[in-house]
Amino acid sequence: MKTLILYDIPSKLEGKYWSDNITKSRQVDPLSAPAPADITPWSPHRFVLGYKGLPFQVEWVELPDIAPRMKEIGAGKNRLADGAETYTLPVLGDPNTGALVTDSWEIAEYLEKTYPEKPTFSHKSKGLIRAFTSALINLLQPAAIFPIFRASQILNERSAEYYMATREVMFKQKISEFSPEGPKRDEHWAIIEQAFTTSKEWYVEEEGKWLMGDVFSYADIFTASILSWLNRVLHEDEWEKIASWHDGRWGKLLADVKKECNHRM
Numbered sequence: 001m002k003t004l005i006l007y008d009i010p011s012k013l014e015g016k017y018w019s020d021n022i023t024k025s026r027q028v029d030p031l032s033a034p035a036p037a038d039i040t041p042w043s044p045h046r047f048v049l050g051y052k053g054l055p056f057q058v059e060w061v062e063l064p065d066i067a068p069r070m071k072e073i074g075a076g077k078n079r080l081a082d083g084a085e086t087y088t089l090p091v092l093g094d095p096n097t098g099a100l101v102t103d104s105w106e107i108a109e110y111l112e113k114t115y116p117e118k119p120t121f122s123h124k125s126k127g128l129i130r131a132f133t134s135a136l137i138n139l140l141q142p143a144a145i146f147p148i149f150r151a152s153q154i155l156n157e158r159s160a161e162y163y164m165a166t167r168e169v170m171f172k173q174k175i176s177e178f179s180p181e182g183p184k185r186d187e188h189w190a191i192i193e194q195a196f197t198t199s200k201e202w203y204v205e206e207e208g209k210w211l212m213g214d215v216f217s218y219a220d221i222f223t224a225s226i227l228s229w230l231n232r233v234l235h236e237d238e239w240e241k242i243a244s245w246h247d248g249r250w251g252k253l254l255a256d257v258k259k260e261c262n263h264r265m
């Protein structure tokens with residue numbers, strides 16, 4: 001089998017990945033308030049590739065280089081959550097079929113169809129899981145600006161400059177106003193904690209460590225990819241706080257999903 005190619009955005013962190021991507025334009029189906037902007041990155045695609053045991057290599061592309069590089073390889077455009085049409089990562093190239101797939105949800109669908117052996121949408125759960133991911137994003141969306149602010153601090157210089165400039169336009173405020181310590185940051189924390197409290201209520205509906213009880217699925221991958229994003233971009237004490245909520249449920253879920261998906265970090 002030929003090695004698949006994942007186009008991803010590097011950071012200064014060990015292992016480079018951070019963009020545990022990503023806002024799917026499709027995932028911000030407005031269940032409640034419309035999404036203020038893209039809640040960017042978490043990468044379910046990495047977990048899916050790992051779970052299915054598919055060989056892949058990463059081509060790192062800095063943010064300002066995404067458009068020229070994607071044009072060069074002939075990848076399709078996508079939409080950011082604010083509706084702007086642009087080139088985004090992740091993109092997956094599969095030399096076994098010639099496919100070039102943009103968007104993390106499309107990638108998950110493609111991998112499921114092409115490599116069905118270890119399903120991530122079993123029991124015809126795709127529609128329900130899509131609704132779950134939308135619901136979870138909508139819970140977190142009003143506080144996303146806090147991890148987005150932190151993400152601007154872990155990118156390489158060129159990407160950081162690009163990211164800050166584009167996100168300031170997107171959110172119509174200066175980066176220093178995104179989530180300053182004090183009442184605004186406290187409010188972001190309260191929103192994040194409430195989002196995970198609600199998720200816990202969903203998780204405990206069935207016995208077993210996964211959302212679907214004993215059945216591992218893309219829902220767990222998606223939740224873990226958000227956790228992984230928070231783990232990567234937030235300061236250690238901030239991540240520790242989240243990991244410890246609900247008797248350590250979230251730190252454990254991330255570790256369990258990593259194990260299930262043979263995640264290397």
Ligand SMILES: N[C@@H](CCC(=O)N[C@@H](CS)C(=O)NCC(=O)O)C(=O)O
Pocket residue numbers: 009019021022023024025026038040041063066078079080081086087088089090102103104105166
């Ligand atoms: N719906 C897409 C969203 C992808 C996305 O927003 N990617 C960001 C990563 S930070 C990106 O590539 N942004 C390019 C840019 O901001 O110009 C997905 O799920 O893959």
